[in-house]
Amino acid sequence: MDFNPLDLILHLDVYLDLLVTNYGPWIYAILFLVIFCETGLVVMPFLPGDSLLFIAGAVAAGGGMDPVLLGGLLMLAAILGDSTNYLVGRTAGERLFSNPNSKIFRRDYLQQTHDFYDKHGGKTVTLARFLPILRTFAPFVAGVAKMPYPRFFGFSVFGTVLWVGGLVSLGFFFGNVPFIKQNLSLLVVGIILLSLVPMIIGVIRSRLARGNSKTQPR
Numbered sequence: 001m002d003f004n005p006l007d008l009i010l011h012l013d014v015y016l017d018l019l020v021t022n023y024g025p026w027i028y029a030i031l032f033l034v035i036f037c038e039t040g041l042v043v044m045p046f047l048p049g050d051s052l053l054f055i056a057g058a059v060a061a062g063g064g065m066d067p068v069l070l071g072g073l074l075m076l077a078a079i080l081g082d083s084t085n086y087l088v089g090r091t092a093g094e095r096l097f098s099n100p101n102s103k104i105f106r107r108d109y110l111q112q113t114h115d116f117y118d119k120h121g122g123k124t125v126t127l128a129r130f131l132p133i134l135r136t137f138a139p140f141v142a143g144v145a146k147m148p149y150p151r152f153f154g155f156s157v158f159g160t161v162l163w164v165g166g167l168v169s170l171g172f173f174f175g176n177v178p179f180i181k182q183n184l185s186l187l188v189v190g191i192i193l194l195s196l197v198p199m200i201i202g203v204i205r206s207r208l209a210r211g212n213s214k215t216q217p218r
Helices: 005-010 012-023 026-040 049-061 067-096 107-128 134-144 149-174 178-182 184-215
Strands: none
Touching: 012 026, 012 049, 026 049, 026 067, 026 134, 049 067, 049 149, 067 134, 067 149, 107 134, 107 149, 134 149
16 A cells, blocks of 8 residues: 555554554554644644544454553643643743744734633633644643643643543444444544534634724724
């Protein structure tokens, strides 16, 4: 099978089965690293976290992995990734706003970020778990906004249990149902599209609001 990114996403179950066969127990370390990188490295928001968790659960149901160990390790990976991302934002993020003449990293944007996370930081950290790209940036921004770490950590753990536990469990219980297994590629595409819907709606609303503000008389 020739490798390409689209093929990897559409046939993630095949590749994961091959990794289990070829690497045995090391598959846990590989999956741990993927989830850690997606949540912990702000430059890697493109990794397929949602579909990977579901497929991993399905592979575990087929006897390829221990589901309890799998779920526990991937939760730990996501929590550690979140905390790493937060700490990077907390320690280095302020430097992005050190130039008073910057047009992108303006000081007033930083203050607005602080105010937003003071009011909505908890639900943002939790809900971002289910949104690709946003789940990579939310912990970093929380760090930049200096959201109190104990509060951040609590919501990070809560969101992680729902995200990892939910998708791995769904894969474990339903991933090997004959109809789902035969249409797994379509299901993976569906998971990706469904996870992108809130972001698309947010962009559309933002543009509509911007358009309305421009048309209103001053």
